[in-house]
Amino acid sequence: MYNHMGSDPLVGTLFGGRYLINFLIAKGGMGNIYQVNDIRTGRIVALKMLRSEFSADQIVVHRFEREVDAVACLKHPNICQLFESGCTIEGIHYFTMEYLVGKPLDQVLREEQVLEPEKAVNYIIQTASALCDAHNHGVIHRDLKPANIFIVHQEDEEDFIKVLDFGVAKVDDDVQQVQEKLTRAGSTLGTPYYMSPEQIQGLSVDGRTDVYALGVILWECLFGRPPFVGRNLLEIFDAAINDKLPKLPKPYRIIPFWKKVYRILAKALEKNREQRYSSMKDFLRALETLNVPYPKAYRISESTPKSLPSLNVVQQLHKVSPLKMVIFGTIAILLLGAVIGVVVYCVDEPVEIPAQRFDTYKFFSDVPAQVIVNNSVLGTTPVSADLSYSVPFTIKFAARDIPEFDVTIRELSESVTGYAVNLAPRRVERPMAYVETVPPGADVFVNGVHYPLQTPCNIALISPTEVLLEFRHEGYRSEVIHVIPNGGDIKVRTNLFRP
DSSP states (O other), X not given: OOOOTTTOTTTTSXXXXXXXXXXXXXXXXXXXXXXXXXXXXXXXXXXXXXXXXXTTOXXXXXXXXXXXXXXXXXXXXXXXXXXXXXEOTTOOEEEEEEOOOEEEHHHHHHHHSSOOHHHHHHHHHHHHHHHHHHHHTTEEOOOOOGGGEEEEOOSSOSSEEEEOOOTTOEETTOOHHHHHHHHHTTOOOSOGGGOOHHHHTTOOOOHHHHHHHHHHHHHHHHHSSOSSOOSSHHHHHHHHHHSOOOOOOHXXXXXXXXXXXXXXXXXXXXXXXXGSOSSHHHHHHHHHTTOOOOOTTSOOOSSOOTTSOOOOOOOOGGGSOHHHHHHHHHHHHHHHHHHHHHHGGGOOSOOOOOXXXXXXXXXXXXXXXXXXXXXXXXXXXXXXXXXXXXXXEEEEEEOTTSOOEEXXXXXXXXXXXXEEEOSXXXXXXXXXXXXXXXXXXXXXXXXXXXXXXXXXXXXXXXXXXXXXXXXXXXXXXXXXXXXXXXXXXEEEEEEOOOO
């Protein structure tokens, strides 16, 4: 894929002899996350690595390894899956996980302020389902917040949740001394608005800490802000410890459904955890009494576990007037968020996972650009994604301070597997394509004509406007990249997939 060397020195390098780094996704306090190609499997994954300056810090290394240990045992479909972990000969710790295309819940809330009840409930149910599974394996998240709830687009589900970042998770067999050291090292074990009173006071935590955080998130989804706020950190903490839960808005107080929702949330957000729901499972069961329909994104087997009562779902919202419906639905979401956390905690049957497609299209550009199809952002180049749109449709490449470039697709060709666009070309008389594949040694075809070249190589383009470059390598799928150089040189670096 494209090598944006200016954005990060590791982009374009082969990490650990296995992972070709495509671009930087995010920077964290201790490590960076990259989109990479696993050259052994041909799969695009995310790679999280501990920055070299922390490699000798045993406290930081232990926290990084704890995230690996916490996630390795969790296989729930709503938890971002870990694939492989290790340490390079240079001493850099890393792990790889699913590469997700979508947006975090905090971004959605910034854009929409509040969510429609059905959508909010859907998100919270899936999140809680994942947390139940984590609790069942002895893992408490401890840092639940909208930024760690990621909304991805699956083939069969429009909004599929993935829970992220177990970096401050508590595992039951942690040594207390190490816990204290990590706290002293300055790690924020939680995020202010979503921290429970016991976290703020430095007390031990358990599953009820996650119940509290999930209740806060659901409240925010429904009402546009957390229940306890302040002008600074001290005020936020003081409100969480001492202030009463805000009252239900007046229009909602006369509706039995909302009153019931409020009672459930009030219990989930109790200051004293002994008065909270004793587990996610109990929280879920309370939410079940609302008889709110479960979204299609969460499905359980017809064989319901004995520890979980059958879900007898009855849709009652249609019985209310339109005005009451709005109010009714909003609170429903609040409750449902809590319910989800309890559901999977005791589910023995696996949740169905939508089938994944690996027959994807690749998108390249000379500068990082968003790829947008029908107003849906697929990601930032270089990126891979499915194209399942009805033709004709337009692929838009949008980069900062550069005019957008559109490619109209009037029919999908089974041979074309990617698009490369030069958005800010330095125009030359004879454009060149600099081509590299992983693995190297692929035969090169230009507009169907076999050139006596193998990758990596430079190709003089016969057209300054567009050309089809094909790469064929024994044991790998052939790739045809539709290249639009716009009168300038262009560079394509791609990983070939196995059949």
